[in-house]
Amino acid sequence: MNSPVLEIKHGAVAYDRPVLRDVNLTVRSGEVVAVLGANGSGKSTMIRAGLGLVPLAEGQVELFGVPLRRFRDWRRIGYVPQRLGAGGGVPATVGEVVSSGRLARRGFPGLLRAGDRQAVAKALAAVDLTDRVHDPVAALSGGQQQRTLIARALAGEPDLLVLDEPTAGVDAKSQEAFAQALRDFVRHGGTVLLVAHELGPLQPVITRAVVVHDGVIAHDGAVPHPAGHHAEPGHDHVHPHAPQDPPSIWGRQ
Template sequence: MQLRRESTATPAKRVPMVESVVRVSGGVVAFGGRPILHGVDLDVRRGEVMALLGANGSGKSTLVRALVGLVPLSAGQVELFGTPLPRFRDWHRVGYVPQRASAAAGVPATVREVVASGRLSRLPWWRPASRHDREAVERALETVGLAHRARDSVAKLSGGQQQRVLIARALAGEPEVLLLDEPTAGVDLPSQQAFADTLRTLIGVGTTILLVSHELGPLEPLIERAVVLRDGRVVHDGPPPSPVGHHAHPEHTHVHPHGARSEAGWFL
């Protein structure tokens, strides 16, 4: 009878895999036959804080809009939480704040009413708001520092405050990943610093964040990874590169429009 020998080898330690929240494989976007994105690959992992950087016209906003299905891919694939975009239905898991949107939208509404609309993706049409829904709205208002303005009309808020209302609306849905397209463009330095405080709170609770920006400013210390686009292609993926030119000045704030290659910022 052959005796069975027990192995003395130490079993290999299994390294846990970090879940991919957003993935783009070979993403191509073209408008009117003109290519905007050229075979972009991107993988955002759970809990990551990533900035998507580049000059105006580099394809940043196009890429983010493709992630939520607002821009169709000509080739390649987008996956959210491991599910191909055409089959994805759990939109309450994704918070999206578009570029240069207005919270007022010409409709009289209070700050709380706008933020509460962020719960609609979780509410069946027949069910009234619950205590949990109301608490989620209050938490979102507190996170962006606007709880004291909850009853005010959004039309009376500054541009930076309206941007924070839109972020609160996205947060009210309790998303697992937050996609922010140029959230600090056109707002003053105090508003940028207030937004940085908001991000710091979200990072503390493990929210995955993908932030589109021309430059980071006060947000730079919070960013773990930066992907830089140039002419629709990824040219950098790693630690945030250092800004150059007058963008590197500590008091520089991005509140002015740029042409496609008019500034020496993250583009270089």
């Protein structure tokens, strides 16, 4: 069995109310794991907690076998948060944004070396944006901006790629390009953990699905069919691994 890349053990997160409760998740090398669930289920909080971006009230996290508090090799992880726009009002080109992904590897700014330029070119090709390298990011469509952010993460040559709603509001062509980029990334030894509302073209790439409802993992296994129904508030689904087997984990009133 492949070694764990990310582990959450008995994780709990609370703000003014519990958000995650006794969550256990292991992502192993070479997997493509999709975290599904309705809005407010805790799915994004779970992956952010796994990266230390949200503090745990209880439990622990390990990255590549190292406790989170001692983990320092962040270049091994590429993270793309929920879509906020790649332009941000800054007049940067696609090439400049993607090139910034090399900073995690280099550790300092400066002129790109041959290896850096090769990694950037490869990342741009992976998301089908090579022909837009000199264009301002602000001039791109929303889907192309999202692909730019994914390319920036890929340029860092991470071992683990973590993506939060990477295809939300993204056009069909960009979704297909992204699915192919994931295939190539995994074929070269990468591991993927992503949050999704619907899988669409990504579904054939997914090796495992984790469904989160009301802060607990209600399903961990094969991709449900149809995959999108786990994001629907009226969906009834009780899984034998759910902690309490509620009559309707999707909160039907």
